[in-house]
Amino acid sequence: MLHRESGVFxxxxxxxxxxxxxxxxxxxxxAIVLLxxxxxxxxxHEYYLSVINLVLVxxxxxxxxxxxxxxxxxxxxxxxxxxxxxxxRDHGRVxxxxxxxxxxxxxxxxxxxxxxxxxxxxxxxxxxxxxxALGRRDMHVAIDSLQLLSLIAFACDASGRVLSQTxxxxxxxxxxxxxxxxxxxxxxxEERHDAPLQEAIRRACTRGLPNGRRTSTxxxxxxxxxxxxxxxxxxxxxxxxxxxxxxxxxxxxxxxxDPGALLSRMFxxxxxxxxxxxxxxxxxxxxxxxxxxxxxxxTVRAQVHTVLQKAGVxxxxxxxxxxxxxNI
Numbered sequence: 001m002l003h004r005e006s007g008v009f010x011x012x013x014x015x016x017x018x019x020x021x022x023x024x025x026x027x028x029x030x031a032i033v034l035l036x037x038x039x040x041x042x043x044x045h046e047y048y049l050s051v052i053n054l055v056l057v058x059x060x061x062x063x064x065x066x067x068x069x070x071x072x073x074x075x076x077x078x079x080x081x082x083x084x085x086x087x088x089r090d091h092g093r094v095x096x097x098x099x100x101x102x103x104x105x106x107x108x109x110x111x112x113x114x115x116x117x118x119x120x121x122x123x124x125x126x127x128x129x130x131x132x133a134l135g136r137r138d139m140h141v142a143i144d145s146l147q148l149l150s151l152i153a154f155a156c157d158a159s160g161r162v163l164s165q166t167x168x169x170x171x172x173x174x175x176x177x178x179x180x181x182x183x184x185x186x187x188x189x190e191e192r193h194d195a196p197l198q199e200a201i202r203r204a205c206t207r208g209l210p211n212g213r214r215t216s217t218x219x220x221x222x223x224x225x226x227x228x229x230x231x232x233x234x235x236x237x238x239x240x241x242x243x244x245x246x247x248x249x250x251x252x253x254x255x256x257x258d259p260g261a262l263l264s265r266m267f268x269x270x271x272x273x274x275x276x277x278x279x280x281x282x283x284x285x286x287x288x289x290x291x292x293x294x295x296x297x298x299t300v301r302a303q304v305h306t307v308l309q310k311a312g313v314x315x316x317x318x319x320x321x322x323x324x325x326x327n328i
Contacts, residue, residue: 045158045206046244152176152250155235158205160185160198163245177228177250178220186248193220197248200232204246214246217266219322228252263323267310276303280316281323 010016020026036056041049152172155164162184169176179197180189186201188194200216218230228250235245260274269277272293279289290300304316313319 045202047158154179154181154186154248155245156186156201156205156248157245158202160187160201162186169250175222177226178222178230179248179250188220189222190220193218197230197232200230201246201248204232204234205244215265217262219266267307269307269310273303273307273310276300277307277311277319277323280304280307281320283320 015021020029036052040052044052150168151166152169153166154162154169156162162181165181173181175189178189178193180187186197188197196218197220200218203216204214206214214234216232218232219227220230221227229252231247231249231251233247235247259278260271263269263274263277264271267277275293276289279292284292286297286300286304290297293300308314308316308319311319311322313322
């Protein structure tokens with residue numbers, strides 16, 4: 001009851017039984033419906049949506065049980081007969097139940113119906129195990145391929161929980177360069193690098209975005225200043241399990257053939273802005289960069305300002321140090 005009437009006397013049965021006696025109650029309910037039906041599905045990750053769905057299902061079940069037992073005084077045998085729930089075995093993190101919903105015309109499930117469900121459960125169980133194994137195939141293929149190259153790589157879900165890792169990653173623990181595994185979650189050793197890492201992992205695990213926006217490259221360092229390059233990319237997901245996963249690889253920065261493309265992917269720079277950033281890293285002035293690119297000095301200065309904003313630094317010297325650590 002968000003809003004209660006005060007000093008209002010009902011003069012008819014219809015007024016007394018009105019679902020929304022006050023206009024503000026009607027608008028409040030409409031706002032709640034919009035929140036749960038439109039805003040949350042479009043803004044939240046599907047993992048949190050699945051949790052909300054389970055909560056709402058539990059609320060519906062609790063309300064139905066309350067009406068059945070609390071208002072009518074009946075014993076809640078109808079719930080079990082209506083769902084005819086049969087339990088399947090536990091598949092790791094995935095727990096499943098099977099049920100049969102019957103209409104009012106079909107009536108309650110009898111002994112024969114329960115026996116049919118019991119005979120079907122082993123086949124459903126086998127199909128579920130097979131589907132789960134096929135769904136994890138892409139993740140294991142990617143990890144095994146990187147393992148053959150002796151690369152340090154982790155497969156993580158949207159929360160950063162490590163689902164799988166290469167032998168090189170296991171051997172380098174507890175600290176894997178700029179990363180560490182704490183309570184089965186992948187984190188950055190340096191606190192200033194952890195927020196960008198977690199954001200990149202969440203973006204890589206977010207479905208519905210173009211792959212270009214889901215792939216990230218982060219430059220992180222150890223406490224002693226050793227630079228590392230972190231590449232985060234989405235992994236294909238299975239059709240049955242709903243865990244979206246991404247791949248995090250760790251490597252020392254190496255000279256790259258196309259530094260402009262790397263800067264564009266890291267900071268969202270355009271091709272011309274990337275060339276300006278490379279010029280700053282090489283110690284060139286705005287005039288020298290303008291002469292090399294055959295543009296005006298004012299254009300270069302405007303691009304420098306944009307590059308600084310996108311890179312998250314305030315000075316050209318900081319940008320030069322940041323780009324220089326990439327071995328460009």
